[in-house]
Amino acid sequence: MTGESESPEVPRLPRIDTTVPQSARVWNYWLGGKDHYAVDREAGDQFAAVYPGIFDLARLSRYFLGRVIRHLAADAGVRQFLDVGTGLPTADNTHEVAQRVNPEARIVYVDNDPLILAHANALLVGDPRGATAYIEADLLDPDTIIAEARKTLDFEEPVALLLMQILGHVSNADDDARARSVINRLMDALPSGSYLVVSESSNTNELNARACALYNESGGAPYYLRDPEQIADLFTGLELTEPGVVPIHEWRPDPNPFGQPADEGAWGGAGRKS
Secondary structure (H helix, E strand, O other): OOOOOOOOOOOOOOOOOOOOHHHHHHHHHOOOOOOOHHHHHHHHHHHHHHHOOOOHHHHHHHHHHHHHHHHHHHHHOOOOEEEOOOOOOOOHHHHHHHHHHOOOOEEEEOOHHHHHHHHHHOOOOOOOOOOOOOOOOOOOOHHHHHHHHHHOOOOOOOOOEEEEOOHHHHEEEEEEHHHHHHHHHHHHHHOOOEEEEEEEEEEOOOHHHHHHHOOOOOOOOOOOOOOOHHHHHHHOOOOOOOOOEEOOOOOOOOOOOOOOOOOOOOOEEEEEEO
């Protein structure tokens, strides 16, 4: 599927449940977007009442995503990106950042939220010299993701797998066996030179942990915080890109409107498959 002018066909949408908060919509609210409902705003405000830094953390996470994509596209020569757990479209989506560096970049978005599906056309409007596509699939169904992504991406060339604030929805009660299994299945399908990029909220900030516990009682899909060592372990077997797995504001920082954050609410990094 290319970024040409014709509109891609989007499947009929299932009913959107507005009775419980949904993480992508809450995240959109924190980012200042418009794609959320009263239940999401209420949950987002309750979270922020405990952890006011969540608004900056959401924006810093977006800046981290942009820096990683620019580095991989410009310095590592990666021109294919598999963005799983896409979230709702906002400023500087993955294809926009990547195609500014390389207009021929190819991007596949993956999510299972019906509201995101409703915005798929916005995600698919990219540079016609490259390609963009959207897959309706769940993170826990890597076989479907791989099969569908092959229709747009060349698995003979490196691919950057982006897992941004999505693994928190996978329980780590089993010593992270389930999360590592999903990552391994996806990375095993990708060739040498591919990258894994992860950003996850951590348990290093007490207010964030309290707010997350409160959110998990709201009826939405729970989010499980990890400590930095657990996040680093997700890169086992990969060659970490400097500076490694660090608070996201410390990963190859550049100027941003928020200055130095007051806490370490999220950690992330990038690792290369040899």
